[in-house]
Amino acid sequence: MLPARILLDLAGGLLDVAFPRTCFLCRADLSSSRNQALCARCWRSLPRLRRRACDRCGTPDPLALWDGGCSACRRRSFPHRSLVAAGSHRGGLRELVHLLKYSGFRGAAGPLARILAARLRRQDTLRSHRIDLVVPVPSSASRDAARGFDHAALLARRLAARLGLPIDARALFRRRRAPPQTSLSGAARRRNLAGVFAARASRVRGRRVLLVDDVRTTGTTAAEAARALRRAGARVVVVAVVAASGGP
Numbered sequence: 001m002l003p004a005r006i007l008l009d010l011a012g013g014l015l016d017v018a019f020p021r022t023c024f025l026c027r028a029d030l031s032s033s034r035n036q037a038l039c040a041r042c043w044r045s046l047p048r049l050r051r052r053a054c055d056r057c058g059t060p061d062p063l064a065l066w067d068g069g070c071s072a073c074r075r076r077s078f079p080h081r082s083l084v085a086a087g088s089h090r091g092g093l094r095e096l097v098h099l100l101k102y103s104g105f106r107g108a109a110g111p112l113a114r115i116l117a118a119r120l121r122r123q124d125t126l127r128s129h130r131i132d133l134v135v136p137v138p139s140s141a142s143r144d145a146a147r148g149f150d151h152a153a154l155l156a157r158r159l160a161a162r163l164g165l166p167i168d169a170r171a172l173f174r175r176r177r178a179p180p181q182t183s184l185s186g187a188a189r190r191r192n193l194a195g196v197f198a199a200r201a202s203r204v205r206g207r208r209v210l211l212v213d214d215v216r217t218t219g220t221t222a223a224e225a226a227r228a229l230r231r232a233g234a235r236v237v238v239v240a241v242v243a244a245s246g247g248p
């Protein structure tokens, strides 16, 4: 008898194979397209952030200063040097994140990595911060077991491959379980997550890390994970998320 995790893994793989040539979002036939996951129309309509955004929280803000961030972030200090979001957490982007995160469609990681890589290139993030390692925010083990894989690690792997950077999915880990964040306010989120993450110094000391997650809501998860990396000796942490929701 195979462990449940492997069975789920296989089932996830079969799902991907069962619908290889239709658009993930609108189900249009893709047999004549080279793109594996989305039709051209759905790809174009993803809600990208094109405007100037705050360098600390990723929220679009035309008045954000390059160094100080938006008005809310200028008064706060952050463990990460910068946060880059590819788009807003709505429409097709939200749908793709949900397909990956809750429905276990691995194929959704491809277009998500692609849109994030494009944003990072446009902002010249990797070169300006001299990033040399990609690390995913570890998702909770119970959620992974239900899904059959770690969605953030998969996204980070696809992204690292696109960017030509090494990935270390074991550099950061969870020390304990934390109840789901979804229904909590900002302060409660911080309490809930305090000390949840730890990083392995032997893997991150002196490194310049791109920390990858799917969605930034209040920014608490990214900040806690970045803090753990810094504590373990990472020189620079830049957070990259596919989608940002909510304000700073």
Ligand SMILES: [Zn+2]
Pocket (backbone or CB within 6 Å): 023, 024, 025, 026, 027, 028, 038, 039, 040, 041, 042, 043
């Ligand atoms: Zn489509």
Ligand SMILES: [Zn+2]
Pocket (backbone or CB within 6 Å): 054, 055, 056, 057, 058, 059, 069, 070, 071, 072, 073, 074, 248
């Ligand atoms: Zn901000």
